[in-house]
Amino acid sequence: MAGLYRPRRASEWATCAVAVLLIVLGLPLVIMGTELALLGGSLYYILAGTAIVAGGILMLRGSVAGALLYLLAWLLTWPWALWEVGFDGWALLPRLLGPTLIAVLVMLTIPVLRHLQKIAVAEKDIA
């Protein structure tokens, strides 16, 4: 895998920002989620946090797989949330609202990441 890509255009800078956001948001989930798991609590947070941080790192490296990893975690969050609290709107709010807003941002990065990957492949071919 290639190293970190160097953002040039605004859309690439924005993608980079989304990736950093994922890492920043994912780390507290991993840290606190680890303690929660050790105390016998829900395993969701450590798993989701790990996926989100990994997704962010992959995105920083210009990989579309990072975005897809986040979206997978987000998709799996829905059945988990409904399993845990049912259709209680107030209880679903913290579980789904924020992750869904971020999912929209992450989806927007996919074309940018695809473009970056193409360039990377092309550069490899030239080399």
Add this chain to the structure above:
Amino acid sequence: MAAVNPAAATALCGLVLLSAVAGMVPARAQSAYREAPPRLSEADASEQKEGKGLAAPSPFAPQAPGVNAANIPDGPPAEPGEATPAVEQIGSHPAHDDWPAYGRDTDATRFSPLEQITPRNVGQLTRAFIYHTGSKPAPGQANKWAAETTPIKVGDGLYMCTAMNDIVKLDPETGKEVWRHNAGVKYASIPYAAACKGVVYYTASTVPAGQLCHNRILEGMLDMRLIEVDADTGKLCEGFGDHGQVNLMKGMGESVPGFVSMTAPPPIVNGAIVVNHQVLNGQRRWAPSGVIRGYDAETGKFLWAWDVNRPDDHGEPAEGQHYSRGTPNSWAPMTGDDGLGLVYVPMGNAAVNYYSGMRSPEENRVSSAIVALDVKTGSPRWVFQTVHKDVWDYDIGSQPTMIDFPGQDGPVPALVVPTKRGQTFVLDRRDGKPILPVEERPAPVETDVEGDPRSPTQPWSVGMPRLGLPDLKESDMWGMSPIDQLFCRLQFRRAKYEGEFTAPSVDRPWIEYPGYNGGSDWGSMAYDPKTGVLIANWNVTPVYQILTRRKADGLMPVDDPSFKAGGGTEGKGALADTPYGIMASPFWNRYTRLLCSKPPYGMITAIDMHTRKVLWQHPLGSARANGPWRIPTYLPLTIGTPNNGGPVVTAGGVVFVGATTDNLLHAFDAKSGKELWNDVLPGGGQATPMTYEYKGRQYVAIMAGGHHFMRTPVSDALVVYALPGNK
């Protein structure tokens, strides 16, 4: 209701992202008890060293100067006797148009027979007038205000007290001040809150009609004075006590201003004023006494005392002695029963509230209980306890309501007892026996607090619907985003929690739920005797707390010279004279200031007392004035907020309740529970509203004084509504 503000709604979404950042910021001084702790005084430290802290203080300790704010001389020594024979008081048979007592009538039903305002027209209510009491924090004064006032209305007068005990008579039509009695209460005398729930209307038996002080307004004051003024002029009644005032500090022993105070209207039962007072929670084991006393309504002379640890001595303490210290106090409005000659005293806890290891058997018998005292002698006739060995601050704050319980063989004289637990006990007033079944259920006993075993069982009123929600679980934790929600889940897992009676813990935080602001707190209930429907608004607000070893924390009681004013009684407490201290806070995310449990936090319920079935129940209060970081969201969504203040029900079929932290006065259809109308108040509506008719027009009044602990805006406005003028 306020329209949706799109900008605010978008902002909320933005906050979700910001919360992540907030979650990363290290703990900083946001929490109420993060201020630098005051140092432990030397005297206190040596007391601990020598182990003297566990002994009762000398009963000969002199009364500290300055506690009797008005310097009223003590009255003559007690002489055995009965109250001056009383004439029937207006509260027992209120005129159709009146609201002559705090709970509308002596039964404390909060039911008005008025019918002008109905579910059909309540939507047209407009403000008739606003009266400004003038009582709010001066610049530089910490806000300790929570007026909690319900005015009374008799004939041509609307009578009320201000948060600082001035008494006023208003024109019920215009709100113009007819007279004002300035009480001169000092800021230092404010205990936990500057509150005055109401005044009492009294018609004298010895002063003929037409003379000064035939009709009187009685008030118990923050600085422990009992005062009577003429209802027509506001002038002090010379024949009462010392020129109109009685010094209630007599016999109380050492104290400081604000340690003991009266905030609830004292009932007059068969000519005896029954006086209770609050004692600041969590300060020291040997706090001033919680003694309940009787005084002659006509003369102000002492009649009797009920001092828990001196059960056979109903007189005043001899010169230089005092009532037994640390005994359970009562701060709720009491209910008087002229027919049975009883007063029903909703008891609080023996000092201190979170540690029961030093309470006497007599104290353990009456803490958090309803005690029926004989108003002639001051002796208990019966006791019913709602929590055994209470260390959860589940003291009884609400006024019990007298009803004719619809029994199988006809009506039974009953007492409906709301509690902070959301358990509603229904007792026979004659003997205190439960009319509806009460079960003793096992309670957790595991505790690491030495020498303070818990009761193996606690009483549950299984015949009444529970005004509460199931025990908390980890997935009930809440927030705006997974991050702050996770923070709360972690707090939950770190704490000890075994349901409602989780025993206190020294080494681990523990969770108390439904919390010291739970159930009805002090709001009380409303009962429509015609339909047999009981209306109750209630709370479920978890508390996160830990008992600590006091030395490490340096917490000081209020009467220590190095005491620093802080979070009041709810929060940190020195629990001086005991081996422990307490740190308590709402169970919230200290970064976002959102409660850690999911909504709702407040509900309103209607119960049919014929069947004890819930007729309707739903969350009470919207999210409009609340939000993360205390930023109002302006969202008109009914979320169910914490609420303080009781409901009112009318024959017109409307329920009025303020209480919620959205600063609204709400009107509901009594039959369906549908919210029909609301209006934004100029301050928090943490008071029970009232309604009256004057010159053919029905009015609804609420004191929008705000509440410092509920964090609602303080104001000095009494807001009065009516239907648009009849043309």
